[in-house]
Every structure is written in C-alpha cells, then in structure tokens.
Amino acid sequence: MRANGDQATLLGLWAPEASANDDYEAVEGLDRASIECVRAHEAEAARKTASDYEHIVWAYGVIWSVFAIYGVLLWRRGQRLRQDVQTLRSRIDRA
Amino acid sequence: MRRSSVHGISGRPYRGGAAPWPWPRAFRATTAAMRLPRQAWLLAKNDLRQELRDLELVATAGFFTLVVLVMFGLSFASLGLSAQPLVIPGILWLAVAFVGALTLTRIFDRERESDTLRALLTAPVDRLAIYLAKAAVTLLVLVGCSLIVVPGLVLLFPAAGVLAEYPLQTATLVVLGSLAYASVGTVFAAGLATTSGKNVLLSVILYPLTSPVLMWSLVSTRALLEKHPDLSVYLAQLAALDVLLLVLGGWLFEAVLVGVGRGKAGADRGARSRGSRDARDARRRRR
C-alpha cells in the first residue's frame, strides 16, 4: 500500500526517500495509531489557524469600521456647518 | 453669631489683607491663615444646623444604607467562610458609593432651590472654604452610614469579625476612603448644581471617576481582612491620595463654580451666551 507522498506533512518528512525507479517501498516503523495521532494533531492546528484568522478578520474589521464611522460622522458634521454658514450668509445679504 | 467670628478681635469687620495697625506682623499672618478654616467651619456648621432641623438627609441616607445592607446580605448569605473576605470589601465600598451618589445629588439642593449659589460666589468667602465645608458635610454623612454598614457586616458575616477586632484601623480606613470619595464628588456635584438640575449626568460622571479611590480602599480593606502586614503602607498611600485629591479638587472647584455662575447668567439672558448649546439647538430648530 503506497503511503501518502505529501511532502509537506510530518509523515512526508519521516517517509523514506522515493527510490529512483519508483518501486514500492515498505513504510517501516509507522503503525496506524501514531499516524492517526499525527493527523489529529494536524487537524487541530489547522482548526486553530482557521479560528485565529476568523478572529483576526473580525478585529481588523472592527478597527477599520470604527474609524470609518467616525470619519463619516465628521463629514456629516462638516456638511451641517457649511449649510449653517450658507444660511448666515444669505441672512446677512438680505439684511 | 459671635462677634469675633469673621470679624477681627476688635469687633470691626476684618476684610483680609493687611490688618489695621497696631497688630504685630506674626499675629496678622496667623489670623489670615486661620481665615480659611474658620470660614469653612462656619459654613459647615450652618449646613449641619439646617440639616439638624428636619433631619431629612440623615434619615433618608440612613434608611437607604440599611436597605442596601439588607439586600447585600440577602444576596451573599450563602457564601462560605473562605469566600467572604473576597466579597466584604466590595459590599462596604459599594454601599459607600451608593450613599455617596445619593448624598451628592442633594448636597447643593439648598443652594439650587433658593438660587443662592451666585450669592455665595459674590460674598467675601474664600471659594476653597465652600469646597471644604461641603466636602466635610459629605464626609460626615458617609462616615455616619459606615457606622451602620460596618457593624451590620460584622453581624451578618463571620469573616468580618476582623473589622471588630481592629477598630482603630477600620475607622481610619473608612474615614480616609470616604474623604477621598467626598473630595472628588463635591467638585462635580457643584458643577451640576444648576437650576435645570440634570442629575442623571452626576451618576454618569461619578462612578468612573471615583472607581480608582474605591479600588484603593478595596485593596486596603482586603489587606485588613487578611491581616496583611502591609496594611499601614496602604493606609499611608490612601492618606497621600486624599491630600492629592483635595488639592486638585480645591483648584478645580473654583473653575467649575465660575462656569456654573456664568452658565446661569447666560440662561438668564435668554440663552444667547457665547457658545451656548441651547442657542445653537434653537437656531437649528428654527432652520
């Protein structure tokens, strides 16, 4: 049975070198229990990374939106002030 | 009023500054320095005398303290002996905080109702004396309420027995903590003593600002309950904090009161004072 040749995983690091003529090579010293243990460990790490990224996205999103909302509020305040100045100007022009 | 109260020994009005000849220089300086405590004492005595006439503040504050104590007792009745020292400081200082907020909303009531705040400001009274007098009255109310809370705690929670064993330390702790609370709260109670009386803002301001002093008192109370050796250090730090807050409060009190006086003057002129929010809002509504 051919072992999973994925070089990125730990198993890949432990696997013996692929022979030149691509013959079948028996995997020595690795039993099902330790393979499952390592797989579970990898799955846990992957879950944590995914959860971490979710938290990161939320955190950065909060920061940006907080500043953006404040910017929008300032913009609206400026609009109101401009309108007020306009009213005053026309008021003075009439008088 | 005794003749020699705000008047000089000779009976003539003593307006401060250089005393008339032939009083010796040292005597003049001492009399000048004594003016502030004397004025503060007079104002406080006046407040207390008026209070003792109908006992409104004392009775309501005392009853409120009792109610708060009972509610806390009910909430935490089932705590074990090891958990009680964690909770008792919080109960004590939360009770002080609640009674303090209640007292402070009413400490300037007399001035607000009869509009005498501006009269006080124009009188030849040192502003600092007003501050010290009001803070002293608040302190007395808080200490009085602690006289209900501390024995109540000793009765309700066995772990609070330490408070009864070391009455001197407990008394010092209570007085210092209440003084810190009163010194911060009086400034802001004065600032909100306008006729419109937006007292909801006082609670908004008071709790975050007094949390540090309450926390320091909490730490000290916890040290007392655990018979911590560092207790005297905490008490000394609390005393230093009191001095700092009194100085800061005294400086800010005058600034705040001037703002109140000015604000009322603006309101009397029909809300056209400079930068008045009411004027701005009125304009916006007209538009």
Place this chain on the structure above:
Amino acid sequence: MARMIPVVLLAIAAVVFPLSVKTIFLEVGIERQLGTVQKIFYFHVPLAWIMMLFGVVCGIAAGVQLRRESRGGEAIAIAAGELAVVAGIGVLITGPIWGHASWGRPWTWDARQVSTGLLWLVFVAYVLVRRYGAAGSERLAAALAIFGAVNVPITYYAVKIWKTTHPSNDVVGTLPPEMWAALWPALGALLATSIALVMIRARQERAEMDLDDAWVRAEDLGPNSKPNPNGDAT
C-alpha cells in the same frame, strides 16, 4: 497651506497602511507561543497607546482651557476626547477578541484592561457632559478630563496590587526586533489617521464657536429680519 495638513496625513496613512498589513502578514513569522492570532497585537497595542496619548492631550488642553479661557484649547480638548473614545472602542473590542481566541476568556480583570476600561468610561462621560450638559458645563467637563487623566496611574497601581494575590495573564513581554519592525508602520498609519481626524474635528469645533458668535451678532444687527423657519433657499 495649513489646511492641507490633515489631507496630507490621511494620504500618508492610506499609503502606509497597506505596507504595514503586508509586513505583518507576509514578513513576520508566526509567534511561537501565541500563534497566528497574535497578529492582532500589531494594531491593538498602537491603538491603546493612541488612546492614552489623546487622553493626556485632552487633559492638558482642558487645563489650558480653564487656565487661560482659551477657545483653541477647548476645541482641541473636545477633539482629543472624542478620538480617545473612538480609539478606546477599538482597544476594548480587539483586546477581548484576542483574549477569546488565545485563552477562551475575553475579560480577565487584568490591571491594564481595567484601567483602560475606566479611562474610556471617563472620556465617554466627558463627551456626554459636553453634549447633554447644561449651559455652564463646559468647565465641568474640563475638570472631568483633568481628573480622569490623573486617575489613570492610581487605577493601574491599585488593580496591580489587587491582582498580585491572583494569577495574572501578562502577555506582552520582550519583543524580537522583527516584530518591532512590523509595529512601527502600524503605529505610523494609525497615528497619522488619528492626528488628521483630531485636526479636522478641532477646526470644526473652532468654526462652530466662531459661527455662534457670528449668529449672535447677526441677530443683534437685524432685529426686524426674522429668519425663515423653512430655511433659506438659495
């Protein structure tokens, strides 16, 4: 010329920001103990610094406002106070997000957390008093800002003593230099944005104060010309 400063600052921030994100995510490695989520730290810590900085600025400007009856000081105090509230919202949300991801506990009653939260509450109170206070309460708000700024070291120290009897979760230790290299661009971007926003807000406040004066004078000049209740259509 001085009018363009905020715009320039915002442009700088807009450029530095993508650079800092790139540095954080592509160049710095993953921290060994805390994992990927530690990347939040690069914006969380500068935001906290900015909040403290503008809190102090607000307190000092409030002192200047009281001492010298200065309108400029008042405008800066309002602007700095509002920005401290905004930055505080950012800090107090990203902190628990990080805590939740790392230890499953959003709020740990750590000394720094509590003192930051209380400082934020004080400045929220400041903004509320300015907005909803009665006519004379500008000076009260200034006193509030000053007291708040003074209270911070007291709170921090008190909670620290309190917590020595409990286990604490002090996270920020010493940082390797490559992490500092990622921190500075983030700090720069946030600082540029904050300063630009404060300048804009302070200028708006100043303009509003002068505008109030102008309205009062206009009303004095023309007592017979009533303003149109439906607004002046031009």
